[in-house]
Amino acid sequence: MTTRLFGSGIRRREDPRLITGQAAYTDDIKLTGLVHAAILRSPHGHARITSIDTAAAAQAPGVLAVYTGADTEGVLNPIPCAWVIPDSDVKAVAYPAIAKDVVRYVGDAVAVVVAENRYQAEDALELISVDYAPLPAVVNPEAALQEGAPQLHEDAPGNQAFHWVAAGGDTDAAFDRAEVVVRDTIIQQKLIPNAMEPRSAIASYLSSMGELTIWNTSQNPHIARFVTCLVTGVPEHKIRVIAPEVGGGFGSKIAVYPWEMIAAFCAMKLGRPVKWTETRSENFVATTHGRDHVEYVEMAATREGRITGVRSVVYAGMGAYLSTAAPGIPTILHGLMYSGPYDIPNIKADIYGCFTNTTPVEAYRGAGRPEATFLLERLVDLLAAELNLDPVEVRRLNLIPKFDDGHDVAIGLTYDSGDYQRALDMALEHVNYGHLRHEQAHQREHGHYTGIGVSCYSEICGLGPSQVAGAVGFGGGLWESATVRFYATGKVNVYVGTSPHGQGEETTFAQIVASELGVPVDDVELIHGDTDNTPMGWGTYGSRTTVVGGGAVALSARKIKDKAVTLAAHLLEAAEADIEYADGNFFVRGAPDQGKTIQDIALMANVAWNMPAGMEPGLEATAFYDPPNFSYPFGAHVAVVSVDPDNGHIVLERYVAVDDCGPQINPMIVEGQVHGGVVQGAGQALWEGAVYDDSGQLLTGTMLDYALPRAHLVPDIETLATETPSPHNPLGVKGIGETGTIASTVTIYNAVIDALRPLGVTKLEMPLTPERVWRAIHQQDHQQDQQQDQQQG
Amino acid sequence: MKVPIKVTVNGKVCESEVEPRTLLVHFLREELGLTGTKIGCDTSQCGACVVRLDGATVKSCTCLAVQADGMAVTTIEGLAQNGNLHPVQEAFWDNHGLQCGYCTAGMIMTVTELLQRNPHPSADEVRAGLEGNICRCTGYHNIVKATLAAAETMAAAPASTTATTEATEATGG
Numbered sequence: 013m014t015t016r017l018f019g020s021g022i023r024r025r026e027d028p029r030l031i032t033g034q035a036a037y038t039d040d041i042k043l044t045g046l047v048h049a050a051i052l053r054s055p056h057g058h059a060r061i062t063s064i065d066t067a068a069a070a071q072a073p074g075v076l077a078v079y080t081g082a083d084t085e086g087v088l089n090p091i092p093c094a095w096v097i098p099d100s101d102v103k104a105v106a107y108p109a110i111a112k113d114v115v116r117y118v119g120d121a122v123a124v125v126v127a128e129n130r131y132q133a134e135d136a137l138e139l140i141s142v143d144y145a146p147l148p149a150v151v152n153p154e155a156a157l158q159e160g161a162p163q164l165h166e167d168a169p170g171n172q173a174f175h176w177v178a179a180g181g182d183t184d185a186a187f188d189r190a191e192v193v194v195r196d197t198i199i200q201q202k203l204i205p206n207a208m209e210p211r212s213a214i215a216s217y218l219s220s221m222g223e224l225t226i227w228n229t230s231q232n233p234h235i236a237r238f239v240t241c242l243v244t245g246v247p248e249h250k251i252r253v254i255a256p257e258v259g260g261g262f263g264s265k266i267a268v269y270p271w272e273m274i275a276a277f278c279a280m281k282l283g284r285p286v287k288w289t290e291t292r293s294e295n296f297v298a299t300t301h302g303r304d305h306v307e308y309v310e311m312a313a314t315r316e317g318r319i320t321g322v323r324s325v326v327y328a329g330m331g332a333y334l335s336t337a338a339p340g341i342p343t344i345l346h347g348l349m350y351s352g353p354y355d356i357p358n359i360k361a362d363i364y365g366c367f368t369n370t371t372p373v374e375a376y377r378g379a380g381r382p383e384a385t386f387l388l389e390r391l392v393d394l395l396a397a398e399l400n401l402d403p404v405e406v407r408r409l410n411l412i413p414k415f416d417d418g419h420d421v422a423i424g425l426t427y428d429s430g431d432y433q434r435a436l437d438m439a440l441e442h443v444n445y446g447h448l449r450h451e452q453a454h455q456r457e458h459g460h461y462t463g464i465g466v467s468c469y470s471e472i473c474g475l476g477p478s479q480v481a482g483a484v485g486f487g488g489g490l491w492e493s494a495t496v497r498f499y500a501t502g503k504v505n506v507y508v509g510t511s512p513h514g515q516g517e518e519t520t521f522a523q524i525v526a527s528e529l530g531v532p533v534d535d536v537e538l539i540h541g542d543t544d545n546t547p548m549g550w551g552t553y554g555s556r557t558t559v560v561g562g563g564a565v566a567l568s569a570r571k572i573k574d575k576a577v578t579l580a581a582h583l584l585e586a587a588e589a590d591i592e593y594a595d596g597n598f599f600v601r602g603a604p605d606q607g608k609t610i611q612d613i614a615l616m617a618n619v620a621w622n623m624p625a626g627m628e629p630g631l632e633a634t635a636f637y638d639p640p641n642f643s644y645p646f647g648a649h650v651a652v653v654s655v656d657p658d659n660g661h662i663v664l665e666r667y668v669a670v671d672d673c674g675p676q677i678n679p680m681i682v683e684g685q686v687h688g689g690v691v692q693g694a695g696q697a698l699w700e701g702a703v704y705d706d707s708g709q710l711l712t713g714t715m716l717d718y719a720l721p722r723a724h725l726v727p728d729i730e731t732l733a734t735e736t737p738s739p740h741n742p743l744g745v746k747g748i749g750e751t752g753t754i755a756s757t758v759t760i761y762n763a764v765i766d767a768l769r770p771l772g773v774t775k776l777e778m779p780l781t782p783e784r785v786w787r788a789i790h791q792q793d794h795q796q797d798q799q800q801d802q803q804q805g
Numbered sequence: 806m807k808v809p810i811k812v813t814v815n816g817k818v819c820e821s822e823v824e825p826r827t828l829l830v831h832f833l834r835e836e837l838g839l840t841g842t843k844i845g846c847d848t849s850q851c852g853a854c855v856v857r858l859d860g861a862t863v864k865s866c867t868c869l870a871v872q873a874d875g876m877a878v879t880t881i882e883g884l885a886q887n888g889n890l891h892p893v894q895e896a897f898w899d900n901h902g903l904q905c906g907y908c909t910a911g912m913i914m915t916v917t918e919l920l921q922r923n924p925h926p927s928a929d930e931v932r933a934g935l936e937g938n939i940c941r942c943t944g945y946h947n948i949v950k951a952t953l954a955a956a957e958t959m960a961a962a963p964a965s966t967t968a969t970t971e972a973t974e975a976t977g978g
């Protein structure tokens with residue numbers, strides 16, 4: 013019997029069902045009497061609904077019902093926003109499940125058809141006739157706040173959703189005194205998450221019992237249950253939310269959407285289970301987007317390159333309504349991270365939340381931290397260029413020195429642990445930075461333009477201490493709980509409130525239990541995603557599942573170990589103090605051969621034939637883990653790109669990621685998270701971007717128009733790691749799910765600018781399409797020609 | 806009006822009546838309950854729906870059920886033989902070639918055909934061959950690695966793999 017311990021890259025326990033097609037995602041589930049809902053969505057970015065005629069649709073073959081906003085109004089409460097950041101004048105505008113009078117973005121629901129099958133439901137949608145009176149729209153967050161901009165909500169004057177300011181030190185004074193100031197305007201373009209599984213929900217209502225069950229493509233079923241109770245009025249204990257197999261989320265499955273509330277409404281009305289599954293085209297407009305900032309950022313420094321201040325004014329698009337966690341993202345998860353891995357005494361973040369006639373914005377992989385890392389690493393590169401220093405040297409000069417147990421940054425956070433210099437060294441050594449620069453210079457002489465981007469990052473994740481959650485207006489706690497249950501056969505179920513959907517915790521958590529208690533990994537099965545049989549938890553996002561949820565699993569296992577020691581002492585007729593433990597065996601010191609295995613203990617505890625006085629039967633424990641601090645993973649990344657000046661084409665030649673998430677429970681899974689994260693961040697730098705026209709039409713509304721990274725566009729990702737344990741986590745671990753995305757966008761961007769600098773290009777808007785690159789190069793040519801003409805003339 | 810069709814799916818003959826507009830993927834998922842084949846888009850971009858039709862890979866979202874009449878379809882459910890995983894499935898498992906698993910059926914089906922056409926591909930050839938399949942989770946790194954690993958095992962043990970390949974093709978005949 014081998015126990016697979018912490019740190020082993022074993023293959024995943026969830027994979028057999030996924031590679032054979034046996035896994036059941038929401039849309040794969042069929043219920044007796046199941047009917048299908050299709051939602052009619054606004055084709056206008058902003059319009060008044062003047063009339064709706066559903067009569068023909070209601071008569072169409074197979075149709076059971078057609079409902080509009082008039083039917084849901086007063087029955088479904090508005091969709092609430094659950095992160096109302098304090099002192100920011102948040103306008104939590106009404107977000108009706110189905111729009112009644114005004115539609116505010118392309119995708120807003122206008123009506124729903126329920127039919128016997130999906131084809132019939134979609135056919136009937138075409139028979140609904142809606143008259144719209146189009147209204148002027150605004151899609152750019154900064155423009156939305158300007159005087160005279162079209163107004164979205166009466167109760168949010170000037171389209172301002174909130175205004176949040178955070179500061180540490182005396183930033184304005186630092187800028188007044190600064191020897192050097194560099195500035196940039198950064199457009200963090202709107203992104204469309206595109207988890208490969210579209211969103212889907214099945215609602216089923218047992219009227220006799222008043223019980224509502226929703227299968228939901230959710231990252232956080234317990235939060236979904238809570239919000240469902242607020243919207244439908246069904247009491248929380250009568251709601252069951254099941255997140256079955258979930259095909260990726262990246263933040264887009266955090267929100268509780270109107271769509272599953274509409275499915276619930278239909279199920280309750282019709283007494284039949286109702287399934288709604290979005291098409292991909294629907295997903296582009298109806299599932300939340302990410303990023304969407306217009307940022308004015310500045311960095312103050314000394315002539316030697318010491319950073320003395322960072323400040324910003326950011327216009328953060330919220331879309332047409334406030335999605336579940338939206339206000340917390342450009343503020344708490346962004347504005348508080350302006351120090352990154354650097355020692356910066358003065359910081360100020362000035363953030364406006366802006367309503368626009370676009371799909372609501374939510375967390376998207378990295379959520380706020382990629383934007384913070386981007387502006388910081390961009391400014392550092394600009395500073396280096398301004399001072400004519402190597403960008404690596406400017407970074408070195410400003411990195412916070414190694415710390416093991418807490419470091420306070422100006423903005424008020426206390427980072428847990430970090431060794432930034434070491435990660436940077438490792439990355440540079442791995443790529444042989446000196447040689448790389450040398451080669452670059454050589455290639456330039458021959459008209460080949462390669463660029464090197466280096467970035468350092470520190471990010472905040474492992475969300476988080478519940479007390480802090482409360483203080484920053486998050487509408488819930490951020491602890492996790494886990495129950496570990498041994499059966500008489502020695503097999504184990506672990507029940508958790510987190511809800512992994514690709515991150516591999518069925519394996520990772522089994523490894524935690526196996527290493528804590530010496531059971532084989534295959535004897536441990538993780539149960540997650542069903543509010544009826546899992547303990548309360550706040551879900552999977554913010555790189556918190558292994559950090560916080562895994563912490564709870566470890567603490568439960570340790571409680572079991574304590575009980576096992578007591579029971580072993582009783583069975584071995586020894587004093588508890590004399591019991592030792594090694595690899596699943598409890599024994600009297602010096603006599604490991606006569607010990608009791610954890611399986612023996614599990615059997616005895618479950619049959620309870622011979623228990624010490626006062627000990628309860630059973631071998632199970634529940635622990636609640638509320639982390640005392642966030643976790644702050646960090647690292648250094650290097651990208652090498654080549655740019656063809658003739659056609660603007662960029663090739664990502666190499667990508668190296670050094671990341672530190674503390675000790676790795678399963679290195680294979682950790683690396684997989686980095687690979688995926690890096691490529692997603694590359695997507696933002698090079699290919700992806702939601703484009704709207706002025707009327708609010710999404711011009712990039714399918715996978716044909718919105719370019720996702722594909723296999724032939726990216727290289728292998730070279731992953732390395734340093735290991736700096738978190739001092740406060742029971743396992744020492746930090747999150748790793750988002751680091752790749754947090755670092756890679758700016759690393760690649762900086763590499764491209766580095767390549768183009770000799771051609772006079774210092775700035776480009778993302779995504780860095782060949783057209784943009786080509787135009788930028790040729791604009792420079794043009795300007796240079798003009799200058800030459802002037803000089804000659 | 807419904808049209809009768811006869812399709813051999815994973816070696817089993819299925820006779821049914823379908824609306825002419827029924828997509829093959831809906832026929833597989835809704836009629837036959839073979840939900841291993843996924844739908845990831847509606848513009849024929851993502852490859853989540855890839856199955857093999859008479860041995861060739863097709864996007865089953867872009868093919869009508871009636872077009873498969875008289876033909877043989879292999880889906881992800883039909884890949885393992887006698888309880889043994891196909892070497893490509895095994896390689897995806899060994900190499901962490903999947904995370905959320907949603908793209909996986911399409912990826913694996915595509916790779917089986919890719920390796921049949923080109924048993925010893927380079928990494929670049931694998932990447933080019935996966936152009937029609939989108940994965941949002943893995944960054945493709947481990948999918949490429951898994952494909953190369955599968956090529957190696959299949960080269961080392963050609964007998965068992967040819968058996969699977971032949972099974973695929975036999976059902977096509």
Ligand code: FES
Pocket residue numbers: 843844845846847848849850851852853854855864865866867
């Ligand atoms: S579902 Fe067939 S290509 Fe996307």
Ligand code: FES
Pocket residue numbers: 208259260514902903904905906907908909939940941942943
């Ligand atoms: S594994 Fe999730 S999309 Fe590929």
